[in-house]
Amino acid sequence: MSMFRAKKLDLGCFIKPRTIRDHTKRLVFEKFEPERQALRYIIRNTTLPPRVRAEAQLQLTQMHSYTRGTQIRNRCIMGGQGRGVLRDFKMTRFQFRMEAMAGNIPGIKRASW
Structure with a gap:
């Protein structure tokens, strides 16, 4: 032990x-x-x-x-990374993109105009 x-x-x-x-x-x-x-x-x-x-x-x-x-x-809540963290979501840019594309973040969708 x-x-x-x-x-x-x-x-x-x-x-x-x-x-x-x-x-x-x-x-x-x-x-x-x-x-x-x-x-x-x-x-x-x-x-x-x-x-x-x-x-x-x-x-x-x-x-x-x-x-x-x-x-x-500030660190990412998904992977603990310390760079490129978006304050509002507490996630890195890459993790934010992956979660948004999967539809796991309410109110976020791809931009189209």
Whole structure:
């Protein structure tokens, strides 16, 4: 038997290491966002003493990179791919085309005029 138990992730897409990493980044970002906002507010508040603002800036820079919103990447819900993702449908261009042609996306049909 394995020492480690695989944690079941129901992300709705094909699970690859990058997909798991992105999911982890989303969870960490959600957890630490209020703290980051508070630190940013302290840094921008000019009425506070410079020492307090400098300490807040130091704390913010020492936080893990996964706590930043820029680390999160939109991924396809079908295949987990990170490029060419349409935001409205959360699918890559190719997957969107295949699903639309199969008639699986309501309200979408081929253009003809």
